Amino acid sequence: MINFNKVQFNYPNFKIKEVSFNIKKGEIVAITGNNASGKTTILNLIAGLIKPKKGEVLVFGKKPVCGKGIGMVFQNPDNQIIFSTVEDDIKFTLKNQKIPKQEWAARTAEALSLVHLNGYEKHDTASLSAGQKQRLVIANMLATKPELLIFDEVSVYLDPAARLEFFNLFSELKENGITIVFATNLLDEITFADKVMIVDSGEVKVLSTKQEVIKDLSVFKALNIHVPLKLEILSKIKEYSLTSDDQILNALWRKIK
Ligand SMILES: Nc1ncnc2c1ncn2[C@@H]1O[C@H](COP(=O)(O)OP(=O)(O)OP(=O)(O)O)[C@@H](O)[C@H]1O
Ligand SMILES: [Mg+2]
Known part of the structure; x- marks a missing residue:
């Protein structure tokens, strides 16, 4: 479902060398690695926000287009909320996605209840806490019913309870067949994944089941990852x-x- 075939990409001072991997539908994959190792770059390639210089990225068998079955949530929720009420913010997303108007109310209610923000429809988005804002951004994505959700260090603003809730949401999404790829610097969060990808200097060093990775932590030590x-x-x-x-x-x- 996500196929990287000999993907290369360049920034002036950074390279994704020649990366190949496959992620199956319904899998939850954690991408981890030190700062500047290439996690966000790989997520952007999966989302279609940047294009490979060489090789091929396929998502659902096609070149990825963010917003078309793919939802991406970034670290800072403030940059991703546009409207002044919770309800309007989600409506805007649904309108943008050309979802028929008669579905808006049901989709909004379902998405807000998944992130435990039901009852907040009329709330002022500026008055939400950082964690609530992040959950609103996630609800926005869920309302579009994506097949693939990408999270880039999203849990940073969530308190421990909200963080646990956020990851618990993953199993519900997985049951609905949604594939999830999330980048994290907090290594204990890999316990919420099925598979773990470890990146270092633009290379994928490991893509393996969580069980395999947890059994042998030496790879992290070798890469100087705490x-x-x-x-x-x-x-x-x-x-x-x-x-x-x-x-x-x-x-x-x-x-x-
Ligand atoms: N838009 C850009 N233009 C130029 N260089 C970039 C750009 N985005 C990222 N880079 C460079 O690419 C490298 C990898 O960045 P990337 O954001 O993928 O790392 P990361 O693993 O997500 O790091 P972090 O843990 O800090 O989020 C870094 O050296 C960064 O400076
Ligand atoms: Mg990053």
């Missing part, structure tokens, strides 16, 4: 098949010492 304690523990639990609380506490204690 591994949070939570992930270390999870990895030890898997590596040594720890089951009892005592065993887990023991592993944790060894780590802290």
